[in-house]
Amino acid sequence: MGAVRYDVPEPDAFTRPYWEAAAQGRLLIRRCGRCGRAHHYPREFCPHCWSEDVAWEETSGRATLYTWSTVHRNDLPPFGDRTPYTAAVVDLAEGPRMMTEVVECPEGELTAAMPLRVTFRDGSPVFRPDP
Numbered sequence: 001m002g003a004v005r006y007d008v009p010e011p012d013a014f015t016r017p018y019w020e021a022a023a024q025g026r027l028l029i030r031r032c033g034r035c036g037r038a039h040h041y042p043r044e045f046c047p048h049c050w051s052e053d054v055a056w057e058e059t060s061g062r063a064t065l066y067t068w069s070t071v072h073r074n075d076l077p078p079f080g081d082r083t084p085y086t087a088a089v090v091d092l093a094e095g096p097r098m099m100t101e102v103v104e105c106p107e108g109e110l111t112a113a114m115p116l117r118v119t120f121r122d123g124s125p126v127f128r129p130d131p
């Protein structure tokens with residue numbers, strides 16, 4: 001058994017479809033069949049109207065940058081080896097706001113509302129500039 005890592009998913013029965021799709025390079029969200037709104041992170045109930053009529057939906061993978069912070073120190077492995085990195089909140093094209101990381105972009109080139117596209121690192125979604 002290797003070193004403990006804090007960046008890899010621990011799927012359960014409910015989130016397994018999400019992580020299996022991510023392993024195939026697809027980002028899923030949940031959309032409510034009653035009010036029509038999408039949400040993320042995945043929940044079994046719609047957080048807007050509490051309906052249980054919620055289903056998985058594949059996203060376009062497009063997003064815009066809402067806010068970000070450069071992380072210079074993180075003691076949880078393997079993040080310490082990655083510093084500095086860009087922790088970010090992005091607005092998915094489908095509506096939900098998502099916590100993630102922006103990669104392949106120098107800190108000085110980050111701008112609010114810049115277009116991003118999902119990419120996957122070790123099966124987890126991160127975002128890079130979408131020129």
Ligand SMILES: [Zn+2]
Nearest residue numbers: 032035046049
């Ligand atoms: Zn709803």
